[in-house]
Amino acid sequence: MRAKILIVDDDRDILLGLENRVTWMGHEPVTADNGKDALRLIEQGEFDLALLDLELPVLSGLDILERVRGSAHTERRAEEGPHLTGYTTPLIIILTAFGTIERAVQAMQLGAFDFLTKPFSADHLTVVVNKALATVALHRQVDALRHEVGDRYDHLVGTNAKMAAQLTIAKQAAGSDVTVLLLGETGTGKEVVARAIHRWSPRRSKPFVTVNCAALPEQLLENELFGHEKGSFTGAFKREPGKIEVAEGGTVFLDEIGDMPLPLQSRLLRVLQDQTFYRVGGTQPVHTNVRFIAATNKDIRRAIHEGAFREDLYYRLAVITLTLPPLRERMDDVPTLARHFLDCAVRRGIHRSCALSDHAAQALQQYQWPGNIRELENVLMRAAILCPEETLEPAYLHLPDSPFPSQPKTESPPSHYHESIDAYSRKIIEEALRRNGWNQTKAAEELGLQRTYLTKLLRQKNISGRPPNESSSEF
Template sequence: MPDSTLDLTRDLADLATLAASEEADVDDLLRRGLDWLAKLAPYDLACVFELEGEQLVVRAMRGPLARAEVRSHRLDLDAFPTIREALETRRARAYTEDDHAHGDGDPFDGVIDLPAGHACMVVPLAAGERPFGVLSLDRRECVTYPQSVVDLVEIYGRILALAIRSAEQSASLARLGAQSREHARLLEERLEGGEQGGVLETSASPAVRELARKARQVAGTSTPVLILGETGTGKERLAHAIHRWSARRERPFVVVNCAAIPEGLLESELFGHDRGAFTGATRERSGRFRTANGGTLFLDEIGELPLELQAKLLRVLQTGELQAVGSDRTIKVDVRIVAATHVDLARAVQEGRFREDLYYRLDVFPLRLPALRERLEDLPALCDHLLSEQRARTSRRGVHVTSEGIEALARHRWPGNIRELANVLERAAILSASGALGPVDLGMSERAPVSTKKTRGGDGELVSLAENERRHIAAVLRATEGRIYGERGAAKILGVPPSTLQSRMKKLGMDPASAR
């Protein structure tokens, strides 16, 4: 067997192997394919043009004449009917001097200087129903490519087109695999919430049952939902219930806490990024929107979203399209948005901290979750539910709250709401010698309830919510002697993370550094 045949066979085998690999890159495949093609048909310029609508755009080029001006070259198909014919018939053709003089003209006129009558060939690249584009070969020599070479390159073009399609499919599967892995990672990062929907629907509070009815009603639509309520009232649990009640229940439920991710990383976290988009971006990342495609994206603490990202979020809500960081490609997504906040968004709009157009886009169907102190009749059911949820972590079975324990819990004001209740129950379940949790086990006999009833200042004047919150935090700090962290710290009593408390103190004009 001749050496040239052995080389061609080896090149085609390498082409097939490259196209099928998980790291297949179309541009790399095209560059190598053009290098191997030179063994079949010598050239001074080889270009792969990709079809974009009615234009052909240079995607790859090789050869001594492959210059920067060629990279930006475009061809209108209307101006080159013979190239359109090659695409439609899927047959290669070699051009003669007469073709250039009396036909379409030279596709590279005004771009590179080639002599009249130079060797030129156009080969269609198509696999299946979809044409990828064309391959053009040009040579300075004033001869016509022999028909035998044209026929061989035409076959090579078909193989190259199949390799391109295979590489694109491999890249698509790799992206889907990355999306699945990221979804699994997100699920591992967060603790699943349990059947909160059932607790809402069987609530002893008429207001909560009405809330559940409305939530189930809106779940059947794709309308954005805005969940309002104090910190710790179970907004994420309600969002998850809406997702489970919807037709998207088999698709991802993805959570983003807009206050917990650094501002510099939040755009990439939401919309993804291309490889090389910034320092450290060594691989493509799909982002939470694409991970949630077909499902529900829960944007917790939406009131903390930076203004710049609010504009980008609005665009996705309006058009269903996004662009990853560092990319000029537009990506379509089908995502149902459920947002939540404890911030007064209407006031934030007035103060210029939140976009008015985004507010009205989100505020189509608001749901307000009552604070725990407004639904104390649900304490027995909530305690059973939370203790059941915690069983896997505490390894305690048969734990329950006594009637005296329920009465003690009902006397507490619960500034941290259900989150604070969950903490109290988990700590009691771990420390209790028996499975019956009474006031002593729950720490309610030693712990003075923190009252939040008053909305007036000490001299009787009416005060704003922010001022009332500031005074309440100050009172708790005085009771803890300025301690924020620890079991007896202000953050624990208020039922919020220490970082959240410090952030809130800054916004209220309080100095976190003065609290120790």
Template sequence: MNDDIRTVLVVDDEAGHRLMVRAVLEDAGWNVLEAGSGEAALQVLSRQPGGLPHVALVDMRMPGMDGLTLLRELHARRPGLPVVLLTAFGSVGTAVEAMKHGAFDYLTKPADNEELKAVLDKSYEYRRLLDENDRLRRRAGGEGPVLVGAGAGMNRVRELIDQAGPSEASVLILGESGTGKELVAEGLHRASARAARPLIKVNCAALPENLLESELFGYVKGAFTGAIKDKPGRFQLAAGGTLFLDEIGEMPAALQAKLLRALQEKVVEPLGGVKAVETDVRVVAATNRDLAAEIKAGRFREDLYYRLAVLEIAIPPLRDRVEDLPLLVSHLLGKLGRKNNKEIRSVAPAFLDALSHYHWPGNVRELENVLERALILSRSDVLGPELLPPQILGPQPEQAQGPAAPAAPASLEEAEREALVRALGAHGGHREKTADALGISRRTLQYKLKRFGLTRR
């Protein structure tokens, strides 16, 4: 995708309106292609290379082929092309129905210039993220999971994997639960000279101390009741490869000392054995704990920390990289669709809006669960906000006003109008801040302002 020249296809039978839109968008740096009908739009499309246009702006009502029919044709010929619809104010219901068939968003005519540019910028960014997702899949080459994200935080993580992977240094991966620490460990292993050898994983929090010790270092026949034969530990099983110690902050103090010796001297002593066994492994560890605080509290050895943390890779939580949400959603829905034998073609903008305003305590793991729930419950191939659980949707704007709000007026419409007036006043008429405060998208706010005659306030 050429990020230097953004191209939009404007389809409208009104030549004057096309001229006005062209002037606004060219001033904002867009390359504008024009068509006066659906049929002409398809002819223009046939003359463009596969990646163009990046976005289409389509009038709903046109002679001959209408906007909804053109939407289907565009998606058939350019899968993934974001289509923004232009509709008369009284036909919003039709546009909403079109969004269920895959339209990216809609604007009412005449569209506010700033809102027009904002929606097209958003649709272009969505298209860019889809293309980035495809690039990441190709780069993965079917070799395993990839870290999804195009923001600065995840780009830095990938850069550190590329730098640290080929080395023999121990790496400590830091991040909250559900951020993808295991994926980073897999990336480090694949980037190393040990990639052809095993990657052995151990969750230090999942086993009691006695079992964890035998799992790590193995045991000899007769070491304890039931030990009827020698069993190699994970250090031996990972010979020549990588040993991933997940949740290392949960390791008991006694085992920390034995692990430190294994790292320093490159030998392990199986339980009940009298002879040390040499090891050749690279250790990658991960934790969601603050190890500096654990060291200060005497629960984690400082010397072990410095052995493990030759290099640290910190994974940002999902709430700090919401710009990656469209890319993550696309990637996860593809994976979940294959798992559940159900294809989801797109998600409604309101669905993404709700996801972007949630704080995601469970990070990407929680996002995957939410998406799988929505996919299973959906009766179409487009996911809408009604499929999200209550904790994602949050309180309705009327509920968000709190006990200090004045007594409710006679009708629900009057209450909603007064809530909008109060919110606008509280934020000096700034629409973006007002929309954020009410927990709704800017498009929804614009629709409500027009509905209640508040656009000139």
């Protein structure tokens, strides 16, 4: 990274030497020869690092360090509440010819990153500067992740009564270690709610580990969950912990639990009952302290009736059950969610500023969203990329079969509700396939769906994945 580095020293020769070295390293130097100017520059500029002499006219290096530290704490306290870190911007390296232990300790206590005693070699300076800039880069990644995590929970807030009721239960459940089962269609935000429960819980400082039970065959899923011992199978050259061990003290999120093979359901049941398990190939029990949250888009009770899911495991998992409504049942939240996703696009640098027009908001509320929140997010992100204006109009949404203005919606009789929804979703899917030349992967991307889920919908709704004029020949 090309960094902006402030250099402060009242010795002109040292100042010039440091400036030349920083330039040689590929960074942008800015210089000052007294404490007052240094403090003004820090307050005005966005510096990554400061090389600060301890003995300066007007304000000493320690005085500047103390003021910068206090200002940074005030800003971060307002932003983060009680979760403060020791990081301030810019990071400060103290330079002094008076290298006593007492002054070094005092500078470090005030937040200095490091302490260099004059004279120091150019190579030593380079090492310390590179180390400091690596720390700056790391903290920026942490800040980016913190904002990303915050983004993922913002859209839990809404006015829809159904969703609000489920979130109220989720917050109440978060304070205990009871298992939670999340039900709902694909794209309704089950993982987001699971992460929120973890974040609201006393386990928030421990890991949140996700396991997709539908993504791996039985043997690999077993290894993923429970780990293995050295020599337990060909290629097992050392002991490897599973996700349950990795999540010790935290939360394990079992996504698509309805697809877990029956033999693994038995092993999971034992973990829930006894808080112990065996690694693959192991003979010693491993004790665990984790909280389990599971999710599925399947009808679990039907799976139990068909013998595909253990009833005793269901009752262990469903101490608290949350059913997340599909987006079509919380249309009042669509404008709020849309504005949230557009704000996310701005923060990610996808678009400078993008406001949702009234017509676009109306168009969004007239679409049925078979892919739920995930589809809405994809539509808004795509629109933010394609829209050159500051106001997003319906034309940039590219919603399937949604010309604008459209006729006001009329409610179907209750007895025909599901038939109407099914017919509408069939039409949306067929049109997406037609626009994409019957390429199912591209159609799934347009709809904001996973390719495997689109295949499942085609099968469920008896939709051909091929053009109408293309039929299979039998001999």
